[in-house]
Amino acid sequence: MWNRLKHFPFLATGLLALLIWRLVAAGLSWVGLVALGIASLWFGIGFVRWLVTMLDRPVTAHDQVTPERESAAPLVSLVFFLEEARTVSDESIRECVSHAIGTEVSDEPGTTPFVARHPVITSEEESESQESETIDQFIVQLPEGLFSVLISGKAYVTDPGGFARESIRDKRLRRAVECHRAWIAVDLMDEVQTEIQSAEAYRIIGKLLASMAGPDCLAIYSPGLQRCNEFDPSLIEALAGPDPLSLFDEPTFEPIIEISDNDPRMEAAVAEATRRWPEFVEAFETRSEPLSDQYLIKAEFREAGNCEYMWVAVTDVIGSEIRGTLMNDPHELMEIHRGSSVRIEIDRLNDWIYPTHEGAHVGGFTLDVLADAEGD
Numbered sequence: 001m002w003n004r005l006k007h008f009p010f011l012a013t014g015l016l017a018l019l020i021w022r023l024v025a026a027g028l029s030w031v032g033l034v035a036l037g038i039a040s041l042w043f044g045i046g047f048v049r050w051l052v053t054m055l056d057r058p059v060t061a062h063d064q065v066t067p068e069r070e071s072a073a074p075l076v077s078l079v080f081f082l083e084e085a086r087t088v089s090d091e092s093i094r095e096c097v098s099h100a101i102g103t104e105v106s107d108e109p110g111t112t113p114f115v116a117r118h119p120v121i122t123s124e125e126e127s128e129s130q131e132s133e134t135i136d137q138f139i140v141q142l143p144e145g146l147f148s149v150l151i152s153g154k155a156y157v158t159d160p161g162g163f164a165r166e167s168i169r170d171k172r173l174r175r176a177v178e179c180h181r182a183w184i185a186v187d188l189m190d191e192v193q194t195e196i197q198s199a200e201a202y203r204i205i206g207k208l209l210a211s212m213a214g215p216d217c218l219a220i221y222s223p224g225l226q227r228c229n230e231f232d233p234s235l236i237e238a239l240a241g242p243d244p245l246s247l248f249d250e251p252t253f254e255p256i257i258e259i260s261d262n263d264p265r266m267e268a269a270v271a272e273a274t275r276r277w278p279e280f281v282e283a284f285e286t287r288s289e290p291l292s293d294q295y296l297i298k299a300e301f302r303e304a305g306n307c308e309y310m311w312v313a314v315t316d317v318i319g320s321e322i323r324g325t326l327m328n329d330p331h332e333l334m335e336i337h338r339g340s341s342v343r344i345e346i347d348r349l350n351d352w353i354y355p356t357h358e359g360a361h362v363g364g365f366t367l368d369v370l371a372d373a374e375g376d
Helices: 010-026 030-055 090-101 124-128 160-167 171-179 198-210 233-239 244-248 264-275 277-285 365-375
Strands: 077-082 114-117 135-142 145-152 182-188 217-222 227-230 296-303 306-318 321-326 341-345 349-355 361-363
Touching (some): 090 198, 233 244, 264 277, 264 349, 264 365, 349 365
Antiparallel strands (some): 306 321
């Protein structure tokens, strides 16, 4: 609210009101009438300048996203969290926009489509602070509406590490958020009166942001949904598609929820999975063809001191050895990946699950424990 009112001509308004009151109450001398004319002119010029600023002012810098962040209306925006600051030019942004919309863009004001660098308005306090944020802003005028591209060399949240540790249970996503050092966003400029609908705005924003994806992208964030997902190149197609917000429906990767090895609930779940292992083996050996690829086990994988528990689609059980195909992309392990053929000894078994013909499932003993931990 203060950003909207701080340029309003309060002094001229007050002086004009005082002189008008004086004129009505007791009249004015010729000097007072001259002062009234000057005050009226001063107010008129100041009010017009303020009104023009309100109708066509550049977007202010993003508020930093914190758990306490409040907004009168959700930003129609999508954000990439970046590993490091990007160096961009007017030409590089125009090329990205041109690639996204499939036509050439101009840098000449008054034309459409049009892209040009624009200064970001910051408060006087921000301007005087040595910690003020440096943001490159580009205005993107399209037939559908007015958008802005914002590129910052600072983290999107006040304390990435602390924020991630306090609010994100998924180890993968937490690492991505706490490691980001810069961001790039595409916003619908909500200060401009436009008939564009939110869904159409997100389709355009998704295309624009997808054209700016790169190997430095760690995560993608929706201020409107307050949802964040780890970035992967496989998301670009959905981001540039008809419903970019759908990429927040599910985690990009299988979440890694940390829980203590000494947690009594987890110890009991693993013990039950181990005790009932013969039950899985019998079901696997008598399985029917339609369900043959849905017999899964979760096992411990170790590499160079790192440990992860991942799911495996079982292809064979030979004595104490389980063979199968890895179903997860490891977070820290480097020697195996999704789709790798693996062999696991029974002493590394953590859980198992298989479907029934009635559509139910048997097993999954640790899943309820992890679900409880995620909700804690």
